[in-house]
Amino acid sequence: MSFDYQAAFTKALGAVHSEGRYRVFADLERVRGRFPAAVIHKDDGTTEEVTVWCSNDYLGMGQNEEVLDAMKAATDHVGAGAGGTRNIAGTTHYHVRLEEELASLHQKEAALLFTSGYIANEATLSTLAKLLPNCVILSDELNHASMIQGIKGGRCAKLIWRHNDVEHLEELLSALPVSQPKIVAFESVYSMDGDIAPIEEICRIAKKYGALTYLDEVHGVGLYGEHGGGVAERDGVLDMVDCIEGTLGKAIGVMGGYIAGSAELVDAVRSYASSFIFTTALSPVLVAGALKSVQLLKAGQDLRARHQDRAAKLKAALAEQGLPVMESESHIVPLMVGDPVHCKGISDRLLNDFGIYVQPINYPTVPKGTERLRFSPSPLHTDEHIAYLVHALDALWTECKLAREEQPAPQVVA
Numbered sequence: 001m002s003f004d005y006q007a008a009f010t011k012a013l014g015a016v017h018s019e020g021r022y023r024v025f026a027d028l029e030r031v032r033g034r035f036p037a038a039v040i041h042k043d044d045g046t047t048e049e050v051t052v053w054c055s056n057d058y059l060g061m062g063q064n065e066e067v068l069d070a071m072k073a074a075t076d077h078v079g080a081g082a083g084g085t086r087n088i089a090g091t092t093h094y095h096v097r098l099e100e101e102l103a104s105l106h107q108k109e110a111a112l113l114f115t116s117g118y119i120a121n122e123a124t125l126s127t128l129a130k131l132l133p134n135c136v137i138l139s140d141e142l143n144h145a146s147m148i149q150g151i152k153g154g155r156c157a158k159l160i161w162r163h164n165d166v167e168h169l170e171e172l173l174s175a176l177p178v179s180q181p182k183i184v185a186f187e188s189v190y191s192m193d194g195d196i197a198p199i200e201e202i203c204r205i206a207k208k209y210g211a212l213t214y215l216d217e218v219h220g221v222g223l224y225g226e227h228g229g230g231v232a233e234r235d236g237v238l239d240m241v242d243c244i245e246g247t248l249g250k251a252i253g254v255m256g257g258y259i260a261g262s263a264e265l266v267d268a269v270r271s272y273a274s275s276f277i278f279t280t281a282l283s284p285v286l287v288a289g290a291l292k293s294v295q296l297l298k299a300g301q302d303l304r305a306r307h308q309d310r311a312a313k314l315k316a317a318l319a320e321q322g323l324p325v326m327e328s329e330s331h332i333v334p335l336m337v338g339d340p341v342h343c344k345g346i347s348d349r350l351l352n353d354f355g356i357y358v359q360p361i362n363y364p365t366v367p368k369g370t371e372r373l374r375f376s377p378s379p380l381h382t383d384e385h386i387a388y389l390v391h392a393l394d395a396l397w398t399e400c401k402l403a404r405e406e407q408p409a410p411q412v413v414a
Contacts (some may be wrong), residue, residue, distance in 0.1 A: 038401020061253030074288035090281025117247035120257030194328025322404035344384025
């Protein structure tokens with residue numbers, strides 16, 4: 001009897017269902033010019049307007065009129081697709097200009113575009129590991145799956161250092177031979193907890209022991225720094241980071257990923273990374289939109305300031321109701337649930353009863369027992385949006401009998 005493939009798939013899916021972490025995708029249409037509004041298409045064929053609270057289009061640049069105009073103009077000028085890989089026919093003047101803009105944004109010599117931030121991490125880390133003989137990569141324990149995959153693909157030695165623990169990092173580095181190639185890989189903003197890496201301290205320790213620094217800025221690009229160059233720009237340490245990886249699909253509002261670094265590092269990755277060499281290039285239409293978005297975000301601080309204000313207001317409003325919002329020094333607003341069934345149940349109720357869309361964050365994105373709702377306030381979320389969200393969460397927390405944070409007793413003034 002031949003192997004029953006369908007039964008194996010059914011068993012695997014059953015395990016996900018039984019653990020309460022089966023993922024359901026909402027059938028959404030964003031409404032142009034009205035972000036964070038969207039229309040959801042239901043199974044019964046009806047539609048309803050909802051408010052999106054979990055988009056990584058952090059600044060609403062995917063709806064920006066100048067970005068859309070740039071994409072339309074590119075379509076009219078060169079058509080839709082790139083026409084092939086970058087090595088054959090897919091390098092357009094739009095690609096060249098955007099790479100120059102991104103290199104300038106991060107104060108580096110060169111930049112290289114990829115089809116996504118995931119691919120940028122996977123391709124670059126695996127390639128660097130293969131090019132550097134006897135390389136060891138020191139990875140923060142909470143690094144993104146794409147970084148972990150890149151490290152695995154490099155088939156080099158790896159050491160895991162405790163999250164943001166610079167003393168542990170130094171302990172590991174000090175035990176390695178001075179002459180051995182080393183890469184310290186970490187993120188600026190960790191998107192599930194919302195905390196920020198001590199970039200300067202990490203870089204100082206890395207340089208002390210002759211290590212290359214690799215920084216994932218996907219949740220920082222566009223959102224921090226005078227020109228939107230990320231947390232490293234905000235902290236004035238761009239010159240201390242050897243390679244920066246970023247995305248065009250979050251604050252930039254379009255699609256794609258990239259790295260920025262020295263001309264030699266970028267050229268080496270361009271020349272050796274299989275997932276760059278053999279992948280069709282990003283559409284010039286997308287690149288044109290990303291180029292315009294980067295240019296706009298480099299020029300002004302208003303959106304960044306409003307974004308931070310919205311995040312702070314939401315955190316304060318949740319805390320005021322005793323809802324267990326996790327401490328976060330960034331724009332990320334995680335609300336701890338701690339149970340996959342409750343997490344998905346509250347997400348479903350928010351959508352079905354209140355017209356609020358936020359996806360549950362369950363294992364394997366976060367460890368079991370730390371399931372949460374992750375809110376992404378944007379500059380376009382109003383005070384009314386925030387008040388309505390907190391009202392809905394307050395009601396559901398009471399109904400589900402979930403734990404709340406104790407609030408400090410009011411100060412009595414004599």
